[in-house]
Amino acid sequence: xxxxxxxxxxxxxxxxxxxxxxxxxxxxxxxxxxxxxxxxxxxxxxxxxxxxxxxxxxxxxxxxxxxxxxxxxxxxxxxxxxxxxxxxxxxxxxxxxxxxxxxxxxxxxxxxxxxxxxxxxxxxxxxxxxxxxxxxxxxxxxxxxxxxxxxxxxxxxxxxxxxxxxxxxxxxxxxxxxxxxxxxxxxxxxxxxxxxxxxxxxxxxxxxxxxxxxxxxxxxxxxxxxxxxxxxxxxxxxxxxxxxxxxxxxxxxxxxxxxxxxxxxxxxxxxxxxxxxxxxxxxxxxxxxxxxxxxxxxxxxxxxxxxxxxxxxxxxxxxxxxxxxxxxxxxxxxx
Amino acid sequence: xxxxxxxxxxxxxxxxxxxxxxxxxxxxxxxxxxxxxxxxxxxxxxxxxxxxxxxxxxxxxxxxxxxxxxxxxxxxxxxxxxxxxxxxxxxxxxxxxxxxxxxxxxxxxxxxxxxxxxxxxxxxxxxxxxxxxxxxxxxxxxxxxxxxxxxxxxxxxxxxxxxxxxxxxxxxxxxxxxxxxxxxxxxxxxxxxxxxxxxxxxxxxxxxxxxxxxxxxxxxxxxxxxxxxxxxxxxxxxxxxxxxxxxxxxxxxxxxxxxxxxxxxxxxxxxxxxxxxxxxxxxxxxxxxxxxxxxxxxxxxxxxxxxxxxxxxxxxxxxxxxxxxxxxxxxxxxx
Numbered sequence: 001x002x003x004x005x006x007x008x009x010x011x012x013x014x015x016x017x018x019x020x021x022x023x024x025x026x027x028x029x030x031x032x033x034x035x036x037x038x039x040x041x042x043x044x045x046x047x048x049x050x051x052x053x054x055x056x057x058x059x060x061x062x063x064x065x066x067x068x069x070x071x072x073x074x075x076x077x078x079x080x081x082x083x084x085x086x087x088x089x090x091x092x093x094x095x096x097x098x099x100x101x102x103x104x105x106x107x108x109x110x111x112x113x114x115x116x117x118x119x120x121x122x123x124x125x126x127x128x129x130x131x132x133x134x135x136x137x138x139x140x141x142x143x144x145x146x147x148x149x150x151x152x153x154x155x156x157x158x159x160x161x162x163x164x165x166x167x168x169x170x171x172x173x174x175x176x177x178x179x180x181x182x183x184x185x186x187x188x189x190x191x192x193x194x195x196x197x198x199x200x201x202x203x204x205x206x207x208x209x210x211x212x213x214x215x216x217x218x219x220x221x222x223x224x225x226x227x228x229x230x231x232x233x234x235x236x237x238x239x240x241x242x243x244x245x246x247x248x249x250x251x252x253x254x255x256x257x258x259x260x261x262x263x264x265x266x267x268x269x270x271x272x273x274x275x276x277x278x279x280x281x282x283x284x285x286x287x288x289x290x291x292x293x294x295x296x297x298x299x300x301x302x303x304x305x306x307x308x309x310x311x312x313x314x315x316x317x318x319x320x321x322x323x324x325x326x327x328x329x330x331x332x333x334x335x
Numbered sequence: 336x337x338x339x340x341x342x343x344x345x346x347x348x349x350x351x352x353x354x355x356x357x358x359x360x361x362x363x364x365x366x367x368x369x370x371x372x373x374x375x376x377x378x379x380x381x382x383x384x385x386x387x388x389x390x391x392x393x394x395x396x397x398x399x400x401x402x403x404x405x406x407x408x409x410x411x412x413x414x415x416x417x418x419x420x421x422x423x424x425x426x427x428x429x430x431x432x433x434x435x436x437x438x439x440x441x442x443x444x445x446x447x448x449x450x451x452x453x454x455x456x457x458x459x460x461x462x463x464x465x466x467x468x469x470x471x472x473x474x475x476x477x478x479x480x481x482x483x484x485x486x487x488x489x490x491x492x493x494x495x496x497x498x499x500x501x502x503x504x505x506x507x508x509x510x511x512x513x514x515x516x517x518x519x520x521x522x523x524x525x526x527x528x529x530x531x532x533x534x535x536x537x538x539x540x541x542x543x544x545x546x547x548x549x550x551x552x553x554x555x556x557x558x559x560x561x562x563x564x565x566x567x568x569x570x571x572x573x574x575x576x577x578x579x580x581x582x583x584x585x586x587x588x589x590x591x592x593x594x595x596x597x598x599x600x601x602x603x604x605x606x607x608x609x610x611x612x613x614x615x616x617x618x619x620x621x622x623x624x625x626x627x628x629x630x631x632x633x634x635x636x637x638x639x640x641x642x643x644x645x646x647x648x649x650x651x652x653x654x655x656x657x658x659x660x661x662x663x664x665x666x667x668x669x670x
Contacts, residue, residue, distance in 0.1 A: 267611030
């Protein structure tokens, strides 16, 4: 059985490009005791994994990825063969595996079955029913404490977490939902399709003035899922006791130099709060959150927007596109 | 009756200097209906008032200070004459008045009587029993959520709020209290007199390495009462779910340009929280807090350290010193 694999050919310098990766074909080896063979169906492209591509980037969570080995990523797949008690053949699971058509899950690999009860396709568990949607949901509720009528501003609004955050903000009763995006096309899509009330193309014109126009009542919650330069102009427009849930920081993943906002003092003047979070902190509440998200999916107030690529060999290009901000919605490779 | 007054002679450029102020003598005019005459006893020098010295710096709280008028500041004084029902002759009150020997409190000026029950001198209500001590107290408890055994790091540890924060941190059971200061003399004073476990002279050597040495278990709470450059190295040493109460920002008051920390992403990785606060938010709890602070004062676990100046004409120099960081403790002018 032939396995098409995407290897880390070299360590990305700053933003990853397709040439950092190489496609190879190898025979799948037989599974051993305590292992299972997975047929990968969908691969999620997540900026956070850029973290582990640098030399010596290992941390408490994971070691750095090895050169000339398949790239690690979030995958949804079906069990083909199993020597593991906790994985039965035919079951669909989500977890950290690799950019390849078949993966062998070892004894230590944690994979989670998708919840059959929702009767939703596996790709959604990499999107709004997965870390993406849960990050938006918990970030807005547990950190952002978003209240009905408030103004929500979202960075990278066209991205995976951002488009979910805008929709969930609306569902939670935000009075006004405004998004940053990097092109007029994406801004139009956000307003016409996703349901944003207003958008700001941060690459065009005076961002500070654009925030003032788009958020006439100021900003109560700034859901920041990129980090970087936009925080500074936003801080000039936050309301008293504004909350800034800080979820990932693509800008920082690729920064080789740079500086932060020079006006953090605004947090004092406005009693504002900037709080980083990792979604897994609320793991015990995932099921309850998924029930809510599934409800919104079924009544149409939440849609799972995807930038879908066909074929595992597209992973490298899809990862490059992710950092170029070209995607509309969640970047998914259909294996 | 001759009133010695300190006027704002010109608007400070960056850090204030003594020459920005001018001392004059004027006759005190008779008070009118709804006014009271105060004999000022102590004047508190607070960096925050630098805010209102710039042209057009008026905000929701106060208008900008006028040129050639007495400088506004926090004052403790005694009522000499009164045409106000809420101010009786002989009473000692604290509030926003001016750098002068006598002030006339108008109908709108809010002055608060000091609590006689504590039997403490009026100057303490500008220090640990006033905004200074209350900022440290509420910042550590309500924002910092400091828990016994944790490591507390304090910026401007030798300043008014900083030395109180260190002592209060100890009283609250912090396992280790570490302070930043700008000179070896001040560091020695903090360790030998104030009770800090360790100090870092941030002007000498590698601050990042010094934090690692001084905080071997990482930083749980960083009480930042200056803002500015030190936040960046501190962020490299915060623990999971660290809290950064952010109280005022002297560095920003005087900044004409500058940049912020480039590593705010650490807040995500460590689920950290940076939160600005204004102490008046907890005004309803001031009395309960003062009871606690007075208890610590009486059992010796809290001391009111002052850099005391004699004579109202010293206000300008004292304000300059405040921004030079030369003071040990709270800067107070005895009128």
